[in-house]
Amino acid sequence: MVAAAVVVAALALAGCSAQSAPSPTATAAPVTLTVYAAASLTDSFADIAKEFEKQYPSVKITYNFGGSSALAAQLVAASPGDVFAAASATTMKTVTDASLVTGAPQIFVTNSLELVVPKGNPANVTGLGDLANPDLSIALCAAAVPCGAAALRLLAQEGVTAAPDTLEQDVKAVLAKVELGEVDAALVYRTDVTAAGDKVEGIDVPGADRVVNRYPIAVLKSAPNQTTARAFVDFVLGTTGQAILTKAGFGAPN
Amino acid sequence: MRRTKRGVSPVIVVPALVGLAFLVLPLVALVVRAPWGSIVQIVMKHEVLTSLLLSLGTASLATAICLVLGVPLAVLLARSAHWHVVPRRLLRALITVPLVLPPVVGGVALLLLLGRRGIIGQWLYAWFQITIPFTPAAVILAQVFVAMPFLVLAVEGALRTSDRRFELAAATLGASRWHVFRRVTLPLVGPGVSAGALLCFTRSLGEFGATITFAGSFPGTTQTLPVTTYLELQRDPDAAIALSLLLLAVAVVVLVGLRDRWLPGVTGS
Structure with a gap:
């Protein structure tokens, strides 16, 4: 209810600034909102769409999920869309640099790394220091992809020289190796640990909260209905959206 | 009408050229x-x-293994x-499956068989402390799996x-089975074997999906050129293009070396 009030208030404000105020809650013509969102948001944004559509029955949300850099490239190549939710500042910058965004992007969640081990923790991994043990089988993301870059920053910050056995091409590939029990430990995003359920176990790493990926969201200039697009962004930033994202393991924007 | 009797109808030529263009233009x-400008620098x-x-090392070893196991398998298939x-159909289907299977699926299947918790892998680990994934051996096994059907x-x-009459004649003249195979059959199919081996080698060289799934990716141990190319694509697309050209160059050299002997059944003249 609080969330609803917040969103309605936000809409009222947005509506005022846009002069003619077409209330999206009223029986306006059906509006389709196309949201470009990072792949890591797939599950939580599906839930957010359900809640949003409940509140705005005239709005239908369609998603284009993908790697943030691929989505940014599509937008720069003039694909039509209403909202862009990226997994990193650099990918959002690609889009803002092409001046495709209305206003400044807002950070809506953060994601940090967590140590992950197979169910039952067969190698008795206790902390980040175990990643330096050459006898253990360790997986990290390759340095070329965001999760690998984040892993390197975290390891450097904590002064650990890791002895990885494989540097995978994306975070889901790392997670698969853990789920199959092929590696004893790995570094993945907290949200991946949550999504994997009871097939893996997560171990908190002290200091991991200082190496975070910030997810920015913005309304696109190409959005034909700026008010509804803005309402969606506010919904994600609002109580209901944040509750769904927190449940998926994301951290609050700070 | 200048068209000679050997000319090909436009009905064939036009789609054929479109097809050829489709294969060649991306390259x-x-x-x-x-x-x-920077290609030498990147490649070096x-x-x-x-x-x-x-x-090159893993693809060579994979080809050697394919020859040792694949030639007898080909003999069995022919017989x-x-x-x-x-x-008969089952055998042919089983041999052809890795050709049509997405290589990633092949990699997962290899993990489920030979991984540390795999059907066979768990015993290798328990008894001999042997783990195959993340080793060059895993790279070779992945390549053998996807490339052997070609051979x-x-x-x-x-x-x-x-x-077959040559073999029968040799047998009637008292040659043992092994002797017939080595001195008659193999020389007869020699061009087919070398064509198959080269095809097997190039397929191994280009192997990506099964390798990254089963063997992982670590510089110097399991990170083959296609895997490096894929990773570079996310960081430096120009470098990825340069590496793709390197792979393409190796493949072209090998295929030109084959001339037109690579079609099954066409053993060259």
């Missing part, structure tokens, strides 16, 4: 967009040379022509078109 784009980088050497229809089918094609 032309690769060549056109290549960062020619230490990590690239490490990947290239690893690729299965006399079998009952069900086992088997090429050799089998050669065997089926070869004249």
